Amino acid sequence: MADILGDMRRTHHCNALSAKDMGQEVVLMGWVLRRRDHGGVIFIDLRDREGITQVVFNPEINPEVHAKAHAIRSEYVLGVRGKVEPRPDGMVNPKLPTGEIEVLVDKLKILNAAKTPPFLIEDKVDVSEAIRLKNRHLDLRRPPLQRNIITRHKAGASVRNFLNANGFLDIETPVLTKSTPEGARDYLVPSRVNAGQFYALPQSPQLFKQLLMISGFDRYYQIVRCFRDEDLRADRQPEFTQIDMEMSFVGEEDLMAISEGMMANLFDEVPGRSLGLPFPRLTYAEAMDRYGLDKPDTRFGLELADVSDIVETSGFKVFSSVVKKGGIVKALNAKGCIDFSRKEIDDLTEFVAVYRAKGLAWIKVREDAWQSPIAKFFTDEEKAKLAERIDMAPGDLVFFVADQPKVTNEALGHLRNHIGKKLGLIDENAFNFVWITQFPMFEYDETEKRYQALHHPFTAPLEEDYDKLETDPLAVRSRAYDLVLNGFEVGGGSIRIHDMDLQQRVFAALGMQPQDYREKFGFLLDALESGAPPHGGIAFGFDRLVMLLCAEPSIRDVIAFPKTQRAACLLTNAPSEAAKAQLDELSLRLKLTLTDAQEKANTDE
Template sequence: MTDLLGDMKRTHSCIELGDSHIGQDVVLMGWVQHRRDHGGVIFVDLRDREGITQIVFDPSFSANVHEKAQEIRSEYVLGIKGKVSARPDDMVNPRMTTGAIEVLVDELRIFSRAKTPAFQIEDRVDASETIRLQYRYLDLRRTQLKNNILARHKTTMTVRNYLDAQGFVDIETPFLTKSTPEGARDYLVPSRVNQGDFYALPQSPQLFKQLLMISGFDRYYQIVKCFRDEDLRADRQPEFTQIDMELSFVDEHQVMEISEGLIKAIFKKVLDLDFPEPFPSMTWAEAMDRFGLDRPDLRFGLELKNVSDIVANADFKVFASVVKNGGLVKAINVKGCADFTRKQIDELTEFAAVYRAKGLAWIKIKDDQWQSPIAKFFSDDEKEALKKRLDLEPGDIVFFVADQPKITNEALGQLRNELARRLGLIDDSEFKFTWITHFPMFEYDETEKRYQALHHPFTAPTESDLDKLETTPLEVNSRAYDLVLNGVEIGGGSIRIHDSKLQQRVLKCLGIGEEEAKEKFGFLLEALTFGAPPHGGLAFGLDRLVMLLCREDSIRNVIAFPKTQKATCLMTQAPSKAAAAQLQELAIKTVKPLD
């Protein structure tokens, strides 16, 4: 078999050459980024993973090679031998790392010819995402995506080095496992050997990492694929990657300290940024009160203010009735924006409606005059109280949402973020972290008429609240904690329940009886009876973290081969129909999709 490389062995990457290499013979290999023919001399920008070097085919230097180079086109794969030469002074390109030199080619090998790509391999590509996902292998040649994937590599290597130094052991857990309720739909995998039975792809390694603590491994980590069959958006994929870790004999502060150290190490390695101070922290209750969301963006102000007490007896019955029925009235003061047009206000009202707000009340402050359809319903004392609490000044506009607490907080919290985007209040170069702690243990699902775990059912309740589990479960706080960066939850964890009886009490609160608990979690409950250490952990979303590191707005831009928002792969055309013989082996019969 002929060796296409022959004696041509690459000596340098396409970013290494500089003044110190002038006069040396070198071998480069890569793709043709651009080809230019200037009066018989052919200039080619040769690209590899590291960068670009200009190579030159000059007939006066090598006529035969120059003739062969006539056929070169964009994205051809080349190997060249040549001599490094200084560029003429008027042709130096200071924007290129190798812009002071070029390589005069005296041997050329064309390893592969290329069709015209579906789009130009440039960072400022104007092709649709659909086309770029269809030809993802071409899209990954672009510098932007290539650098994102390299940043991801740096991130994962930093994780491994840091956690190894902290005494963690990298242990793999199964992909084919038992379906357990963890908040999202499972991906089911039929078993051929055990026909009629199904495996589930793990939503997380939660139960296995707890079992590893019971096994005595003390500190575990894994960079692991997880799977959730749920509706997608920019920061979700059906398969995603977690930096997963679990520790024994620790409290929440120790877990948070190690996790914070990991994040600081990643930012130092990938972006050369230092964060010398400890990350700030706030309780879930404080985050909801000030920002309406448990993942607050701290890069700007626009904090929410609770005005329920002020408007409880106002003549504006919408506000008064909401308060009377246990609801919440909150407001946000947008300083200096009293010139918002009615069209802008209507757009913001429509935005709030997406989050189930039934309306968006507003008041403009102009020369100490209140301009609003609702201004007449407030007494002078109520106006004065609102003015003081909201710091109202001429030129401001204030928006109100009145509804049940969950809707009020979500709608106004999301409106806060939208206003910051529209008004340019966000500094994209900033990274603002905060820990969120003391989450509620449960929330009540009005649809299913039962309690649900706010995180997951293995989270430990705060010890001081244990006596409330059976009587007032909504007053129970958990030992959970999330790390939020720029309004995005990048990681979350908790101290786990390590006592079998307490675990059964929590499951009972969730409406999971003894028999159901044994069926779904029997192996964990039994393991807890064999001596389980106090333990806790945290999982970071690797995709989200790298997205923020790369200042991207979608995790699809930091995953090599992502799915679309409909969970399809446009490149491989997955998912696809299974062959009849395969279905027969699995004892599966397909039916028409439900409407």
Template sequence: MNDILGDWKRTHYCGHLNAEHIGREVCLMGWVQRRRDHGGLIFIDLRDREGIVQLALDPDRDPEAHQKADRVRGEFVVAIKGEVSRRPDGTLNPKMKTGEVEIEVRELRILNSAKTPPFMIDEFSEVAENTRLKYRYLDLRRPALQRTLMLRHQVTRIVRDYFSGEGFLELETPFLTKSTPEGARDYLVPSRVNQGTFYALPQSPQLFKQILMVSGFDRYMQIVKCFRDEDLRADRQPEFTQIDCEMSFVDRDEVLSVMEAMIARVFREAIGVEVPLPMPRMTYAEAVGRFGVDNPDLRFAMELVDISEIVSNSGFKVFSDAVQGGGLVKAMNIKGGATLSRKDLDDLGEFVKIYGAKGLAWVKVNADGWQSPIIKFFSADEVAGIAQALSAEVGDLLVFVADTFRIVNDALGRLRGHLGHKLGLIDKGAYKFVWVTDFPLLEWDGETRRHVAVHHPFTAPMDEDVTLLDTDPGKARAKAYDLVLNGSEIGGGSIRIHDRAVQSKMFELMGIGDEEASIKFGFLLEALEFGAPPHGGIAFGLDRLTMILADTDSIRDVIAFPKTQKATCLMSEAPGEVDDKQLRELGIKLVTRPK
């Protein structure tokens, strides 16, 4: 490479040049975006990570450079020397950062040629995602993707600067650790030295960051890779990055205050948005009561209303039976929704069935009265009560779900989010944050016949609920908190259990006996006996946060080398087979070979 460049040194990035550089000699290097021959003059758009600048090659100025330019094609790698000049009148391009200038080229070197790429490297080409992922090295040249990844870099820089200023230490935790499957599946790594045993890639640094607090480091942070072998969605990846934090001698309010100030700084410095502080808070019970979910999107209204008391003795047995059977009936007013067609309503009914609901009842509020297949079952008082509870007006559509607490809230809450997008109710330029607090500590799993932790088993109960662990553990609330932004959970954490007895009680309630607890978590339990301070922390999803900042719908757009929804890398073709010699060294024999 040194022979090709010789004594040439790049002086500027292409996208940094403007009118202030007119008359200056520059040396640029990059990729050819496009080449245009105007019957003598040749124009080349040269691109690097910072942008595009126009090159002008005149055969009278440098015949040799002009001849080389005639051979250049898209994605050739070139270096040029020349002078920055103002574009001729009528050719300025105000849409480009460099639109006032062009480079009068005196020397050109072709550093490498290129095959014709399978898609155009520009902002506007519609390319199938599988093609983009297969040729990711070309996809990453696209300006939009480069801007997104540079934004990600800015976010990580801001985060590190903030935490350093707040006294946090960035400390690394192990990637090769012990499998403690509780929730998502672990990625396992076989040990060659200790055949028959396995490491696990961490789903979270949780145990180690708690150990760091026991060790007296007081404030820890890490931007860390984590791994979960689970089914994927648009906002999930098998490997993902967390902004991981832990603090000693703190209560919940202090953790939330420090963390929301960090988020506010990220938004201010990364995209120029001021986030009002303090951020609002809402209990889990309020969030589920008003919105059906614990990650409410507050950019639009349309809240859920419990009408169980109004319809508890209704002639419509679907409603009255649900209430009398211990369930509930909730409704939602879709303002102006009376214009939806019967097919639209059928589609909404199919949507709620995804979340366990048996169907969706509806009422159209028309000028001449209510229109609905179920209206004949309601008394005048019930109609009036429902209308008042839902602030029903002419033109509205009222929708209802009757079932168990979980199904009603899940179905209507998800439907609310779906309609927010479908009906254009969301203010796309808004950023609405809310801390959701006071989650249930435990929930009963009917399949395994035991309690499971709502967050994780190291979350502390609320002080006033500790006694409930012995009497009614399902009612105990957790010192847990999630930060929700525009309907997405971007961070979650808790104050941790720092008392050995309470931690052992949690394991007991989850059906984890002393022997199993010792095998899986023995080192933590022992550490808690050596003076563990009160501590708590949180982890933010860096990928998801960047996705929101970049205003993109796919998490794969903010990761340089993402996996597909089948957890494969189309570029490197991972995962792949290994040869028999490697398997023998690991003491592993495959039952079958993949086809």
């Protein structure tokens, strides 16, 4: 049966031909990247996902085909047949794998015409992201995005092959499930069959993977889609992909070892980089003390110094009063930055204000004295102690934040990253992994006036902290661990609670009543009582990992069809309104706000 291709069938991709193919007749298919008419001879760069080949339409070879080629424009889809020949002297392009050859065309099929695209299909385009996302099918033709998506495929294949070889089973878990508290809002799906009831899209397969361990599957994984209705940023999407893993009869060391092996294999196979194992480790307390953040970028120094004990009795009341109220004072030494202008310092003060810091004190260390509005408040002894603690030397610029620990650490931690980038201290080609361990088990929610699980309520506490569950919950450390890469959390997990009595103690510490946790987690609790093995797991943010592998600033550039920061798909115009008939089937009625009703009335008028 005839088709549009006729007797033409592709023999090579557009980056496959080289000098060894001289004289061979080939068939190529792809899109027109560029068209150049050089006084009768027409040159076209033909592109597919693999690369580019120059094809030539010469009237001396086939006048009919040459005449037809005059109609060709950018992004037309072509099939060409011709002979591989060397490029003329002086026309070789060493930047292309196919730069030594060209294809002299004797047969042409215009498979489809194309209207002029809204932007050039090139490596770099000067156009807004909104236009790119609106025309994502065209954006994905650009070589950088095609390379990213191919890298994503290779990364997924590497992970699957590694886990398959290490005894893991790829097991699917439900997408329509029960809403459970996971730390972010659920996406709800109304049920037509069960009117007035809702499924939730999973924020993670957390409960199901624990059930799989209780079911005896021993080692589970998925590269799985997850959903969270939360505020977005460059490294977040409402629907995202994670590498989800769980293992039975293991402790932290086992999970870390298999995770490090997977990362080493991935980085060896995809970017071709060798990782040193094992990865360094920091406890949560150490990370906060030295870097101010629980996801530190360890590619550069500028570590923080706690000076609370030195300044708690100083004459500078801003510092001393904060310490007396239970806060802390920390310093960041931007070494060699004494030439920062007052405007630059003011800009940095505005920067830390974003993280709720009320101010940014500073000292410029000159050869003969300290230059600072606060220098006069310190005694010589205090100055000597500060100089030693902060490693102050002539030419340094030291910043201070005084506030409650969370504010102080967050403000200076982000300032450290900002200054590291500003000063060019970060090796952009480095991949620095670090494990963060022993996170706090709980945090106190001032709004709800109760304790909350820092990770999730199924995380096991450290055994030596069991006795603090009832007496001092905030002092309880967990068996949780995060894997951080270049300042990004790329993975997080924990050893789980497998003992029902301990699980009930944790629920009680969270202020949950038996009827509450039975209603929310009854199926898991029943399973725990049926004989649960010790188990633990970890989940890696796959989009974020690929973003770092591709050296992209946003995960939107490594996802084929991403959403905007307002959770919208500009290509398909999702989300969109539902038809009344659909809402009726689901027993739903929309509640209009006053503004919505007024706008509707204005439209009706």
